[in-house]
Amino acid sequence: MLAAVNSVGVNRGLSTPATAIQPAAGEVDDVDDCPELFQVRGHLYNLVTLRLIEPEDHRFFPQLQNAIARAPEFFRHAPVVLDATAVAGRPPPNMAEFARRLRQQRLVPVGVQNGDEAWTQAALNAGLGLFPPGRPAEMLRRQDMPQAGPQDAARPVAQPEPAMQPAPAGESRVATVVTEPVRAGQQIHARGGDLVVLAPVSPGAELLAEGHVHVYSSLRGRAHAGIGGNHDARIFCYSLHAQLVSIAGLYLVNAEIDERWIGKRVQIRCVDEAIVMEALP
Amino acid sequence: MARVIVITSGKGGVGKTTTAAAFAAGLAREGNKTVVIDFDVGLRNLDLIMGCERRVVFDFIDVINGTARLNQALIRDKRVEGLYVLPTSQTRDKDALKMEGVEQVMGELRRDFDYVVCDSPAGIEHGAQAAMYFADEAVVVTNPEVSSVRDSDRMIGLLTSKSRRAERNEDPIKQHVLITRYDLDRVNRGEMLKVEDVLEMLALPLLGVIPESRSVLQASNTGTPVILDEASSAGQAYRDAVGRFLGEQLEYRIVGDQPKGLLDGLFNRLWRRSA
Numbered sequence A: 001m002l003a004a005v006n007s008v009g010v011n012r013g014l015s016t017p018a019t020a021i022q023p024a025a026g027e028v029d030d031v032d033d034c035p036e037l038f039q040v041r042g043h044l045y046n047l048v049t050l051r052l053i054e055p056e057d058h059r060f061f062p063q064l065q066n067a068i069a070r071a072p073e074f075f076r077h078a079p080v081v082l083d084a085t086a087v088a089g090r091p092p093p094n095m096a097e098f099a100r101r102l103r104q105q106r107l108v109p110v111g112v113q114n115g116d117e118a119w120t121q122a123a124l125n126a127g128l129g130l131f132p133p134g135r136p137a138e139m140l141r142r143q144d145m146p147q148a149g150p151q152d153a154a155r156p157v158a159q160p161e162p163a164m165q166p167a168p169a170g171e172s173r174v175a176t177v178v179t180e181p182v183r184a185g186q187q188i189h190a191r192g193g194d195l196v197v198l199a200p201v202s203p204g205a206e207l208l209a210e211g212h213v214h215v216y217s218s219l220r221g222r223a224h225a226g227i228g229g230n231h232d233a234r235i236f237c238y239s240l241h242a243q244l245v246s247i248a249g250l251y252l253v254n255a256e257i258d259e260r261w262i263g264k265r266v267q268i269r270c271v272d273e274a275i276v277m278e279a280l281p
Numbered sequence B: 001m002a003r004v005i006v007i008t009s010g011k012g013g014v015g016k017t018t019t020a021a022a023f024a025a026g027l028a029r030e031g032n033k034t035v036v037i038d039f040d041v042g043l044r045n046l047d048l049i050m051g052c053e054r055r056v057v058f059d060f061i062d063v064i065n066g067t068a069r070l071n072q073a074l075i076r077d078k079r080v081e082g083l084y085v086l087p088t089s090q091t092r093d094k095d096a097l098k099m100e101g102v103e104q105v106m107g108e109l110r111r112d113f114d115y116v117v118c119d120s121p122a123g124i125e126h127g128a129q130a131a132m133y134f135a136d137e138a139v140v141v142t143n144p145e146v147s148s149v150r151d152s153d154r155m156i157g158l159l160t161s162k163s164r165r166a167e168r169n170e171d172p173i174k175q176h177v178l179i180t181r182y183d184l185d186r187v188n189r190g191e192m193l194k195v196e197d198v199l200e201m202l203a204l205p206l207l208g209v210i211p212e213s214r215s216v217l218q219a220s221n222t223g224t225p226v227i228l229d230e231a232s233s234a235g236q237a238y239r240d241a242v243g244r245f246l247g248e249q250l251e252y253r254i255v256g257d258q259p260k261g262l263l264d265g266l267f268n269r270l271w272r273r274s275a
Helices: A060-070 A093-106 A117-125 A150-154 B016-029 B045-050 B060-065 B099-112 B126-133 B144-161 B186-189 B196-201 B214-222 B235-245
Strands: A002-007 A045-051 A080-082 A107-113 A128-129 A135-140 A177-179 A187-190 A195-197 A206-209 A213-219 A224-227 A233-241 A244-247 A250-253 A266-272 A274-279 B004-009 B033-036 B085-086 B117-118 B135-143 B174-182 B206-211
Touching: A002 B004, A045 A107, A045 A266, A093 A107, A093 A117, A107 A117, A117 A128, A177 A187, A187 A195, A195 A206, A206 A213, A213 A224, A213 B126, A213 B135, A213 B235, A274 B004, A274 B214, B004 B016, B004 B126, B004 B144, B016 B033, B016 B045, B016 B117, B016 B174, B016 B214, B033 B045, B045 B085, B045 B214, B060 B099, B099 B117, B117 B126, B126 B186, B135 B144, B135 B196, B144 B174, B144 B196, B174 B196, B196 B206, B206 B235, B214 B235
Parallel strands: A045 A080, A080 A107, A107 A128, A177 A195, A187 A206, A195 A213, A206 A224, A213 A233, A224 A244, B004 B117, B004 B135, B033 B085, B033 B117, B135 B174, B174 B206
Antiparallel strands: A002 A045, A002 A135, A233 A266, A244 A250, A266 A274
16 A cells, blocks of 8 residues: 655754765864865655555555556656555565565565564665654555556656645645644644634744745744645735744744844745745735 | 733742732732632742641642642732732642632632732743733833843733733733832932833833832741731832722822831821722
């Protein structure tokens, strides 16, 4: 069974990738002076999950091949997380071999989730990552999987847009409107659409929306727009004091927000992997 | 049927018990039969502030557990007619507040009194939730500084969503902010938040501003609700707050512990409470 997974694992506390190359002593003395060579970012990804039910069955890979054949572009080079929920009590297969056979199908296994000790160890030994449980989006029925098309072939990143929408296909995006102040500790999630708040948002409150977040008052808490991966989502507010803002996983904390926007009427959007702020007209 | 008022805050040490004592005494002085209940099981203070700690035989927990009747645990205040105290246990903890027992006691008290004032413990856990659950009105006690305001904000959110009224989809708890320990000098120096700042963040009607005052400590030392201290600025502010609660229109006079004569002329003696 296939389910799309919204992986939020990298949103906070990203550590720098482990360097494979160790410089010789004395070779790298200007590390602190040289310009920024990388940036740590949070990002939300939709990943295909392969929920394992009978991985040892000799018909597993033939059946998988058939599934892939029905929507080859959907699966081509798709990063895949192996969900071990249904098999966690059983000993894992030879993970290196399993991964190799998945790659033969042109899937890219990137990690394992919901496994036990044995699964965890097998995953690490095979160079796979460990994913947190994650939040499943709608189950994809066979007939919902997208047909191959020219636009999919052009897209290098395995994020097939049509299948990954968190709201069921055909449902219009309805905005959620909140008229009372959003207090510390409260979290409002506008499912599938925009979130409109007509009252102040306190520090310690959290707003989430797959679409845009509008706060026609002061925003002092956290606002996450485009949480399904929509980079076009925006955040609008009348008075910006947010502790954190994010669009499709790309985030800025209050300390990183330019002084001149604090307390102002601001529009926040994502342009070329960067958060951009503009005055509201 | 009584109105149940919870005095709460989230943050500790902001003046909930002082306020609960003053408020209950104030309501009783206006002719309302009032009981004030200590919900801070294990860290009880209300009996000290009310000056009845040497007369406690049975307590709230005894009544919940059925080892005593309510009228055996209620203590009559000796100074104010119609004022009663229901102290709590010093030896047990918040787990002793079984909700069915609390509900039963609240039911009995509602029948016999005009006002039931619940002195909530600090925090947002079981003790505070039990204190707020049956409330009709809430006084959110806040100091004019950021951490108190943030905790009050959290508490306001809980009052809106986790009370019995909320669960039954009835009219929500009527909430008010009471600013306490307000020091005019520190506000002028920018060390403390202004009243407008606090209200902007909490977005609730203001019941009153109680100035920082030495008389509060004296009151607690002598076991007298500060509202009974005629000379105290804090006591006067509490009288105004009770007046506003009961529907009177009163100007807010922001006074400090100034020697008499300095501010008398400047401030709103003109706007004393009118009948």
